[in-house]
Amino acid sequence: MDNAKVDKIVEKHKKDSCQLIGILQDVQKVFNYLPKSALDHLAKKLDIPESQVYNVATFFKAFSLNPRGKHIVHVCMGTACHVRGAKRIMEDVARELSIPEAGGNTKDMEHTVEQVNCVGACALGPVIIYDGEYHGSMTPEKTLKLFKK
Amino acid sequence: MKRQRLNSQESLKKYREALVKARDPNQKVITVCGGTGCIAYGCKKVVEAFKTELEKQGLTDKVKLLVTGCHGFCERGPLVVIRPENLFYQRVKAEDVPEVIEKTVKNGELIERLQYEGKDKKKILKEEDIPFYAKQQRTIFGFNGYVDPKSIDDYIAIGGYSALPKALLEMTSEKIIDEVKKSGLRGRGGGGFLTGAKWEICAAQADQTKYIVCNADEGDPGAYMDRSVLEGNPHSIIEGMLICAKAIGASHAYVYVRNEYPLAVENLGIAIEQARELGLLGKKILGSDVDFDITVNRGGGAFVCGEETALLNSLMGKTGEPHQKPPYPAISGLFGKPTIINNVETWANVPLIISKGSAWFASIGTEKSKGTKIFSLVGKINNTGLVEVPMGMTLREIVYDIGGGILKDKKFKAIQTGGPSGGCLPEEKLDLMVDFDKLTEAGSMMGSGGMIVMDESTCMVDLARYFIDFLKGESCGKCTPCREGLKQMSGILNRICDGNGTEADIETLKDMSETVKDASICALGGTAPNPVLSTIKYFRNEYEAHIRDKKCLAHTCKKLIKFEINQKCTGCTRCVKTCPTTAISGKVKTVHNIDQGKCIQCGVCVDRCPFEAIDVD
Ligand SMILES: Cc1cc2nc3c(=O)[nH]c(=O)nc-3n(C[C@H](O)[C@H](O)[C@H](O)COP(=O)(O)O)c2cc1C
Ligand code: FES
Numbered sequence A: 001m002d003n004a005k006v007d008k009i010v011e012k013h014k015k016d017s018c019q020l021i022g023i024l025q026d027v028q029k030v031f032n033y034l035p036k037s038a039l040d041h042l043a044k045k046l047d048i049p050e051s052q053v054y055n056v057a058t059f060f061k062a063f064s065l066n067p068r069g070k071h072i073v074h075v076c077m078g079t080a081c082h083v084r085g086a087k088r089i090m091e092d093v094a095r096e097l098s099i100p101e102a103g104g105n106t107k108d109m110e111h112t113v114e115q116v117n118c119v120g121a122c123a124l125g126p127v128i129i130y131d132g133e134y135h136g137s138m139t140p141e142k143t144l145k146l147f148k149k
Numbered sequence B: 001m002k003r004q005r006l007n008s009q010e011s012l013k014k015y016r017e018a019l020v021k022a023r024d025p026n027q028k029v030i031t032v033c034g035g036t037g038c039i040a041y042g043c044k045k046v047v048e049a050f051k052t053e054l055e056k057q058g059l060t061d062k063v064k065l066l067v068t069g070c071h072g073f074c075e076r077g078p079l080v081v082i083r084p085e086n087l088f089y090q091r092v093k094a095e096d097v098p099e100v101i102e103k104t105v106k107n108g109e110l111i112e113r114l115q116y117e118g119k120d121k122k123k124i125l126k127e128e129d130i131p132f133y134a135k136q137q138r139t140i141f142g143f144n145g146y147v148d149p150k151s152i153d154d155y156i157a158i159g160g161y162s163a164l165p166k167a168l169l170e171m172t173s174e175k176i177i178d179e180v181k182k183s184g185l186r187g188r189g190g191g192g193f194l195t196g197a198k199w200e201i202c203a204a205q206a207d208q209t210k211y212i213v214c215n216a217d218e219g220d221p222g223a224y225m226d227r228s229v230l231e232g233n234p235h236s237i238i239e240g241m242l243i244c245a246k247a248i249g250a251s252h253a254y255v256y257v258r259n260e261y262p263l264a265v266e267n268l269g270i271a272i273e274q275a276r277e278l279g280l281l282g283k284k285i286l287g288s289d290v291d292f293d294i295t296v297n298r299g300g301g302a303f304v305c306g307e308e309t310a311l312l313n314s315l316m317g318k319t320g321e322p323h324q325k326p327p328y329p330a331i332s333g334l335f336g337k338p339t340i341i342n343n344v345e346t347w348a349n350v351p352l353i354i355s356k357g358s359a360w361f362a363s364i365g366t367e368k369s370k371g372t373k374i375f376s377l378v379g380k381i382n383n384t385g386l387v388e389v390p391m392g393m394t395l396r397e398i399v400y401d402i403g404g405g406i407l408k409d410k411k412f413k414a415i416q417t418g419g420p421s422g423g424c425l426p427e428e429k430l431d432l433m434v435d436f437d438k439l440t441e442a443g444s445m446m447g448s449g450g451m452i453v454m455d456e457s458t459c460m461v462d463l464a465r466y467f468i469d470f471l472k473g474e475s476c477g478k479c480t481p482c483r484e485g486l487k488q489m490s491g492i493l494n495r496i497c498d499g500n501g502t503e504a505d506i507e508t509l510k511d512m513s514e515t516v517k518d519a520s521i522c523a524l525g526g527t528a529p530n531p532v533l534s535t536i537k538y539f540r541n542e543y544e545a546h547i548r549d550k551k552c553l554a555h556t557c558k559k560l561i562k563f564e565i566n567q568k569c570t571g572c573t574r575c576v577k578t579c580p581t582t583a584i585s586g587k588v589k590t591v592h593n594i595d596q597g598k599c600i601q602c603g604v605c606v607d608r609c610p611f612e613a614i615d616v617d
């Protein structure tokens, strides 16, 4: 069944291996991460070596080869956010959710926290994106509230 | 609405005339900024509230609601501008909407609390009189406030696509290239290469197939103007590329957009669809012999992919590793064919040069840097946002006149330009005129236009470490000087920040910088040491304080600071309750105490204390 989903995505991109990044993005959208079986199947479908698929899937930051939690949290560590205290925000998130400061999944798989470099809302730094929703001018209190709801 | 194809200059002209005629210049328009910054501040609810209220009051025919891209002054969002008067309201909430309609729209009364307040506490009425905007010259970015990015008609009505027939039907390829050359336009993506000269090289190649690429990867953390142009006025980019298509003889373009910019992808997609419907993309555009179409690709999130050769690799479905130049893309690029790759903002300038002429463009700016530049003015500054100014304006004017000075009236320490591999300039350099060459001379660079302002609470050694760690992580790993050199430099910087630096470290950093600069394949490595070199040059005392005195002057390097409770403590126990490591002890109404062995310098207690009773040293 999972393979059928991959097939559909490949068809949408007209089996064009130049679209590999876009295809992987769509696959990740469906599965929330890139499962090994999907990548292997993808290589066959596109008729390219598995190594090329893995090469691209591991090179770019947007891809995750491990399962991710229910809610995706991006903490911006870009320069504008950095000078306005992003590191402190990340520390607070990590402490609140008991995950490493570099980010990761919570034990209950409710949250996956990832550090990102600039999300393009630099005027509002520090910025957190919670399931695609932007939260600007974050303070330690606002951060804790975000996870308490 | 199914639109009719425009197959001649005349039909486009008529189409525009019909649009303009149908629009009343005195039409009441409520403009709500729908850019990403304002979305973060909740503008979607404001838009909904306006819709509901206009309907409730039966005003939908009389008053137009226009949702636009970013206006620039994101810090004050959600922004609402009421035209034709240009009345400016800031930080508007959904709850304010009925009052705005009732008072301002219907009766012309102002609502003071939503107005901008100047330094002298006087309210400022109009958008253009606000100091943030008054000194800007918004030749590209100004359009954002007047068009719905999802409407090609809006773009055409304000004069968009008027350079296109001129280029396609009245000018030869040589003439177009000549104009762009004479304008002096230099690439806005960082390199500052002369755009016309690049096009000329590409046009001279004999290949039948050529490509055009728009670099919208915008990897520079702290900069977001490409995003805002693409989201707010996508047709200007399409028009720029169309003009180049005629100039070099290309029939296909790719736009490589950062994965983090879904709204840009969406708006660009809609714009392309609408341009196709009108026949402004497709075969025999406006009856000329130019065929042209555009594909949008999403990036995968890697800084190095903004580098042109890496970007082209990534467009071909490979990992984004750069390769040695030459060959330059203009000669051998995408699929080995001659390719013109330009930055978003570069593209947005092209239609203006063609319609207003190269002389107009060259009259703005400095001797070797022409036109305007959009900067992302962010960090510890009052008015954060996007500003467009003529090249040659001084940093001081940008920081103080437009930016309104440093947050909380703190002291200016440095401004960082040019992205992660740019440099940090100190207060003495505030009178520097900003252009490509002046910034490079001062040890920084233009980059794509990030300007990050720092006050005394930013540690310059920590900042250098931050950039080197960033670049170390983003290095593609192909060449040794960049991969290994940055790793070693990061080690040294981390050591200094932890208080374990040695006297020799500064010189070692300088030596290694030279090697990494000279021996790396691409400009990522080639410019990576800039933040280290510029901070050593201008802020050497901070390095020395870390190394010799084991002190961080900005009080941010954790291994070098200590938290202590002073006599202002009233014994309220707030900090005792919030300390995550239970390092603070003390009874009610007695001065508390911090156990240094347990303290992790997280700063939670400082935030919590209402009495400023915790010192950081
Ligand atoms: C590490 C690195 C990152 C870059 N990132 C970008 C970028 O995000 N956007 C961009 O337009 N140019 C970027 N460039 C510059 C491009 O290589 C190229 O010079 C530019 O796209 C050419 O267009 P222009 O002449 O219009 O500036 C980067 C260069 C390097 C070395
Ligand atoms: S640096 Fe955080 S959004 Fe740009």
Ligand code: FES
Residues within 6 Å of the ligand: B033, B034, B035, B036, B037, B038, B039, B069, B070, B071, B072, B073, B074, B075, B077, B079
């Ligand atoms: S997003 Fe509204 S002003 Fe920038």
